[in-house]
Amino acid sequence: MIKARVTVTLKNGVLDPQGKAIGGALSGLGFNGLRSVRQGKVFDIELEGSDRTAAESELKAMCDKLLANTVIEDYSIALL
Amino acid sequence: MQAAVILLPGLNRDRDMIAALTKITGQPPLTIWQTETTIPEDVDLIVVPGGFSYGDYLRCGAIAARMPVLQAVREKAARGVRVLGVCNGFQILVESGLLPGALMRNASLKFVCREVKLQVSNAATLFTSGYEAGQIIRCPVAHHDGNYVADAATLKALEDNDQVVFRYAEGTNPNGSINDIAGIINAEGNVLGMMPHPENLIENAHGGEDGRKLFEAALGLAAA
Numbered sequence: 529m530i531k532a533r534v535t536v537t538l539k540n541g542v543l544d545p546q547g548k549a550i551g552g553a554l555s556g557l558g559f560n561g562l563r564s565v566r567q568g569k570v571f572d573i574e575l576e577g578s579d580r581t582a583a584e585s586e587l588k589a590m591c592d593k594l595l596a597n598t599v600i601e602d603y604s605i606a607l608l
Numbered sequence: 609m610q611a612a613v614i615l616l617p618g619l620n621r622d623r624d625m626i627a628a629l630t631k632i633t634g635q636p637p638l639t640i641w642q643t644e645t646t647i648p649e650d651v652d653l654i655v656v657p658g659g660f661s662y663g664d665y666l667r668c669g670a671i672a673a674r675m676p677v678l679q680a681v682r683e684k685a686a687r688g689v690r691v692l693g694v695c696n697g698f699q700i701l702v703e704s705g706l707l708p709g710a711l712m713r714n715a716s717l718k719f720v721c722r723e724v725k726l727q728v729s730n731a732a733t734l735f736t737s738g739y740e741a742g743q744i745i746r747c748p749v750a751h752h753d754g755n756y757v758a759d760a761a762t763l764k765a766l767e768d769n770d771q772v773v774f775r776y777a778e779g780t781n782p783n784g785s786i787n788d789i790a791g792i793i794n795a796e797g798n799v800l801g802m803m804p805h806p807e808n809l810i811e812n813a814h815g816g817e818d819g820r821k822l823f824e825a826a827l828g829l830a831a832a
Contacts, residue, residue: 542712543712543715543755543784545712545714545715545717545784546713593673594666594670595666596669597667597703599759600710600712600757
């Protein structure tokens with residue numbers, strides 16, 4: 529079995545109202561010196577088999593087809 | 609003309625859309641479930657209604673856009689059949705790649721349910737020929753993720769080609785949408801997506817009929 533973690537984040541320049549609200553709440557809690565907060569998503573995925581190269585291309589296809597909206601999001605894949 | 613309404617789990621404006629189409633055409637539209645892989649030949653207008661398909665999991669419209677029926681919609685759209693996506697339907701069309709850009713969380717982070725003013729920015733489309741260019745109409749909105757975004761090149765292409773069909777007018781932008789965009793059409797002019805709900809303003813019992821002309825135009829029923 530192969531374990532992977534896919535991280536999806538908003539592209540630079542795409543406004544993130546949720547991140548902004550979270551940042552506001554953190555400042556309200558007294559965390560000073562906060563420059564910005566961007567919210568993203570994490571997917572922990574387990575795959576059958578042991579071929580890491582095949583797993584990586586499979587995960588990339590998953591990102592391109594569903595997990596990320598590449599109009600507004602970037603993704604990164606880490607095999608664990 | 610024959611209309612068809614696409615059905616997906618989690619939509620909740622399908623009944624409103626079916627009722628509106630039934631009242632306007634005098635016959636109920638076909639309904640097509642998400643697992644269907646074909647849409648009947650005689651369908652002239654495909655409508656993807658609003659709601660919360662798949663609970664808005666992952667991203668609004670993302671999972672619905674990957675269902676078999678959307679591939680059938682894509683094939684029909686490529687052959688020039690008219691497609692209208694309203695609210696979640698707009699989000700689904702954007703996620704399916706039928707329309708450019710993306711719809712993000714409202715800038716206010718709040719769900720907005722109210723009436724807005726829309727300016728008809730392009731009255732020369734198959735859907736808006738019943739309106740005057742620049743006309744301001746009333747229309748209800750009800751959404752949490754209607755904040756239209758697109759990269760600079762896409763936005764410029766949309767503006768240059770007159771693909772922005774509806775804009776929020778008179779300071780009523782409810783979601784922070786760029787350039788006050790409320791609805792866009794594809795370059796070919798047969799796929800329209802919009803966040804507001806024209807199906808909820810088609811008869812006097814709704815408090816007005818401003819949305820009716822959109823359906824009449826799309827269905828070829830506009831009075832000569």
